[in-house]
Amino acid sequence: MNGIRPFRVLRARPLWIASGVITGVLALLFGLFYVGPNIDPAGHTKNLPVGLVNSDKGASAGGKQINLGAQITGSIKTSTASGGKIDWKVMDEKEVQEELGKGKLYGALVVPADFTLSVTALTGSSATDKPVRPQLTVLTNQSAGGIGSNIARHATTTAAEGASLELGEQLTAQAQAQQAKLPTAARVLLADPAAVTAKDGHPLDSHSGLGMSAFYYALVLVVCGMLSANVISGQVDHALGYTHNDMGPLRIHRPLIKATRVQSLAMSSTLMAALSLLMGTLVMVGTIGIMGMDASHLPLLWLYSVAAIAVAGIGALALLAVFGTPGMLVVTLVFIAMAVPTAGATTPIESLPAFYRWLAEFEPMRQIVGGVRSILYYDAQGDSGLTRGWVMMAVGLAAAALFGFGMTSWYDRKGLHRTPAGAEHKAAVSA
Known part of the structure; x- marks a missing residue:
């Protein structure tokens, strides 16, 4: 026993300095590494892989064969609206399902086989007061991560809606140039012809x-x-x-x-x-x-x-x-x-x-x-x-x-x- 009281060690400056430096650095590093990268994931996103599928078989309109699905996917592929956040992967439906099933895609946009046929029905002689609106399907992939899937879904939905409006402007202008008399419901849908719906592209079991x-x-x-x-x-x-x-x-x-x-x-x-x-x-x-x-x-x-x-x-x-x-x-x-x-x-x-x-x-x-x-x-x-x-x-x-x-x-x-x-x-x- 040396007679020194144990609590006197708290007066030692090196104890406070060493402990303060170590714990302070640890707190700073945890803040930087844990919170830092997750503050703005959407803003830092670059080249997020998303599938782009055109299954449209096209249709005959005005005496020529057209494929509006190819027009929409081409517009999305070349668009700079995403600012480089999305890396659009053009592929067929089978390839998309395989890539979603490997976690290599965070989502996909699918143009259905009857897309052109459904759109042209809005302007053709078969147009009715109850037209059927064609669907564009956004596939999500929760298995690849919730944040990534949500970013992909938002970007894909925005791109699809933008492409639909762009196509609607063209079709409306064509209908006006041809002085086509369309039912009111068809004219409204023609301005934005495609409905965008989302569904899980790779469903998981409930306990996942x-x-x-x-x-x-x-x-x-x-x-x-x-x-x-x-x-x-x-x-x-x-x-x-x-x-x-x-x-x-x-x-x-x-x-x-x-x-x-x-x-x-x-x-x-x-x-x-x-x-x-x-x-x-x-x-x-x-x-x-x-x-x-x-x-x-x-x-x-x-x-x-x-x-x-x-x-x-x-x-x-x-x-x-x-x-x-x-x-x-x-x-x-x-x-x-x-x-x-x-x-x-x-x-x-x-x-x-x-x-x-x-x-x-x-x-x-x-x-x-x-x-x-x-x-x-x-x-x-x-x-x-x-x-x-x-x-x-x-x-x-x-x-x-x-x-x-x-x-x-x-x-x-x-x-x-x-x-x-x-x-x-x-x-x-x-x-």
Whole structure:
């Protein structure tokens, strides 16, 4: 006992400075990474992929064959009204359904087969007091993300309505030039001939969280790996005698078993890999077995879940081994603060500022979300995100191993041991 009162430590300026700098930087970075990219997703949107389908078979009018559907899709394709936010993909209906079913499109606009026939019926001899208004269909894709689907729906609906008004001006002018006598109802519809309706282009099951279950499931996998790394690292250090373990009012010490940093990381990684089997199983039991989340390809989902937890956990262990006590802050920034906003699940990658798009290329959450989304929503198709998920997890595991074991090996070679030479710990349990 040195007689100094414990609370006098609060007078120490370095304590306040160090704590203030660390917590302040952490708060600033979380604000920048978490809130920053989501403030104006519509304003940052660039080249959001949306399908454009012309199924119109055309019709004969005035002695010549015309195709008003081609005119509308061509007008939308070349229009600059979207300001580069939408990347219109011209394709047929089958291709659109395939791309929606892989999450590669956020929506689509479909011109029906009888569009020209329905429009010309408004001006032809068959025009009646009860004309039928042709339909343009906007397909949404909630499975690709709610914000992205909403941005695509708004842009597509606006483009379709604008194209309809443009076509209406042309048809009205033609009818006036031909001095055609049309019923009142037909004249009104001719000014804006197409009705725009929206429907889900890739419906999901009711227990899919409105397209968000894949994101939350992937988040659980990453958090399990990240937090388990902290637990496992601490338990290995306690088992080796490098740290004490508080169990309620008890403080337990174990005899020191000297181990190199490489050996400690190897033991922690082995434990993480083994326990990932348990955690992956229990995540599925909780989400699917107890809560009833819609899921298919269960063996594949289990394998992917185990791998994702193991990779996230070993990556976190590598950061903890290299950075020590500040490692958990680094882990939190890498696996949560920077990863969640760039996952492409809430806000599409195409709607993020450029810096965050760059982060999304390698941040772990995006890769894991893509694989889970493929398994849950897209029939586990490789090119719907599953192949990328496996490849990037393998790359991440290799990078974590090289960084973690490379740096700890260098520490060991430099003699930067965790305890001074000759230090000993005696087993003790004190109340």
